[in-house]
Amino acid sequence: MKHIRNFCIIAHIDHGKSTLADRLIQACGGVTQRDFHDQMLDSMDIERERGITIKSNTVTLAYKTADGQEYLLNLIDTPGHVDFSHEVRRSLMACEGALIVVDASQGVEAQTVANLYLALEYDLTLLPVINKIDLPAADVDRVREEIDSDLGLDPFAAIPVSAKTGVGIDKVLAGIVDHLPPPKGDPNAPLKALVFDAHFDKFRGVILQCRVMEGTLKPRDVIHFMHSDHDYKVDELGYNQFKLVPKPQLSAGEVGYIVAGVKSVQDIEIGDTITLLDNPASEPIPGYQEAKQVVFSSVYPMSTDEYPDLAKALDKLAINDAALTYEKDSSAALGFGFRCGFLGLLHLDVVQERLQREFNLGLVISAPSVQYCLTLKDESTLNVDNPSNWPDPSNIESATEPYIKATIIIPEEFVGPVMELCREHRSESQTMNYLTADRVEITSEMPLGEVLFEFYGKLKMITRGYGSFDYTPIEYRPTDVVKVDILVNKEPVDAFSYLVHRDKARTRALHYCEQLAEAIPRHQFKIPIQGAIGGSIIARATIQPYRKDVTAKLYGGDVTRKKKLLEKQKKGKAKMKQFGSVNIPQEAFVSVLRAEKD
Template sequence: FSYEVSRSLAACEGALLVVDAAQGVEAQTVANVHLAHKEGLKLIPVINKIDLPSSDIPGVKRQLEEILAIPAEEALLVSAKTGQGISEVLEAVVHRLPMPKGSEGEELRALVFDSVFDTYRGVIAYVRVVSGEITAGTPIQLMQSGRKYETKEVGTFSPKLTPGKRLGPGDTGYLVANLKTTAEIDIGDTITNSLKPAKEPLAGFRKVQPMVFSGIYPINSADFEKLKLALGKLQINDSALVYTPESSPALGFGFRCGFLGLLHMEIVQERLAREFDMEVISTYPSVIYEVHLTNGKVLKVENPVQMPDPSVIEEIREPMVTVYLLCPNENIGDLVAMVREKRGEVQKTESLDAKRVMLTTEIPLNEILVDFSDRIKSITRGYGSMDYEHGPY
């Protein structure tokens, strides 16, 4: 979900960087700090869980300085469990973070950073207004798709959705505009006034494409229609989920589903079980390959049946990922061996502190789909962590 995170960060002036007082800086912490710096955000470091007996506050402060280049004296000490230090965090948000920027007189430009589906009102878009203003009745246009709507309601979060009269420059809020499904509006799109459209959309938009595919079949073949209905309801809320019917001689009728990544796939399967009481079998996940043909054309292949005749194939490329592995010093050798076994290579090794190292590696996406995270936990006895971002083919 790194793209969604980057769009949410683009809607802010600053962020709280929460680090566990016992676990310290993790691989995901480093990746998200890089995203925040890319968006030019001011960070307030917060060390949480200071009430734990195993907390190591001096060690975590050292990691903030050495790994993330954040001054230790800026860190706030907090226990979310007991409430200690919470008032200081609220004060720091007011005093340390810059004022929201925006210009009143310019054309309307608002960043869509999230959207949710409401049974009664349709899609509710979460927006950050950069310039101009939106009121109920404002005719709006999505700059990437060109779709036009009329705004029915605007409001703010406090923390519930609270209707208001307008959203102006620097405001973060929501709008309702007769959108039927989340597929109609893309995260990262720019909303403008359809009567006086802005010349340029806000930077950073990227059309999200599924990267991991898996077949999902009902355990009871009679539940095919129930599964179809469940996936349809999930897609209303989650436009990144795509699915097409497929059949298997062994498993019967099911669906070929596309996901953003491994976590997205796990969440969808979990929601099918929890919200729809669906027992499903999922096939071994696969990725999209780029097949370059001798005539110069490029095909995207996510199913073996789509593979063209070998005689017309010039080359096949696979998607790569940059994987960040954080581990204790004594496990470096075993992790490097596992990376090589997975057809990957180590690009960089950084010492985080006296006990831990971060490896930056490049590995084919297909190699980390199954058991990769489990093997890291097994090799490091639970002390290792990983994060990854998609790279080129």
């Protein structure tokens, strides 16, 4: 066990985690040169195209030191984006140490600090690595100061590397062996194994990624999941070395895979504890947390006959992504669809792109919203994330919405505009902390619903790309939230309804009305588009009708002839407006919601 090292790589998004993992894999001979490609541990096309890690991945590497001693290194590559912090949390539970990677040109950023606190929560040993030293803008000395002041780690223990060119990789491997502790555990104790990840294989079912904390596991053992209370028989286990390498057993301290005939990821819970059915552990591994969905949105097929295809696609996607939740939903305008729960806007974006790309579906996505908690007049409580489920306002006693603690790290010159941006998004308290002479950390408490739309994009624009943002949910607080209906020709269209704070209701209603006025084609009669809270109209736009010149055929005579024709036309238009129906094209739904998201 003393020759095993379990570690993960944590960092802010785009600081070079996957590239560093590639170089470590190559240095240990984990893959042949012929089979190697960039971002080895990123298995999805979207991950490679966007240069981000969405799903944690693990690999077991054999490393031989200069004196000939062999070590087994279990490397877990983790996502850097705030939406997937639950993946990071589970990976940290499976490790004793972590490499904390800092970009030599950008320095310590918000997610770096957030991941550091997560790692300290699980009492991990941290080894700082300064990456991208080959860049012209790299300033290693300044980054060492930030590692000391912001992270509280030994700046001289930080290893300067260039993951792109391979400089310093040998020192990182030596540092992992020398500085990170070996795992602890008793191979003869009752089995305790942590399921920190899983993926679906269509031939073998769910393949579990596990870290054995105590005891020993062998094929044909019957295992018991302590949280989900299911039992399965182990068919095969071993190490994950880009292909599955079977082993006769997994003992305390080892990381590997288990195949046990699990049919769906939803049958188990990621983060669960496995034990033996005939010799169970007394208690599960502490620290288990379920992934919490914070953003909700309805997904409809562009064409109603694609509904069965969408249902199958979501089933298949949920097999691989346990954090995605969905239930049936319907809309008078868009037909049948699904109400889905996501971990954040990036998660929503990734799921939408996977549905379109992997299953070739045209989709309409409703405006994302958060979950509000309502107290009704009869003292019962109700959780609502869908505008169509909003109760009669006269029955609502009070409403609360989720708040977050946002951490924003920016250069000093942008403090004023960023604090103004926070105030515009209903920030309740702001504290400033100077990390270095020219870098400021702003901590702010604000509603999660305010961050959903354009906040992150505006922050990047204001700070010219130098601002970094991270958040943690804190609590529900009282709010004045209203349901806004969009009326087209005085008829409400349920797909456009949304929940919003009263102060922001008119601004967004005006935006919806203007977008719809551009997207809906002109008809023979005037079409009013209105935003309404209950019975009061708060915004309006009008689509002017086509107008035929009915007096063109007149060539003189009394003016009363002209008036008579115009009067007749006016009556016809009024009758047409009364009985005519407005055709809203699918593009109108897409344009409104896309404009909202941008």
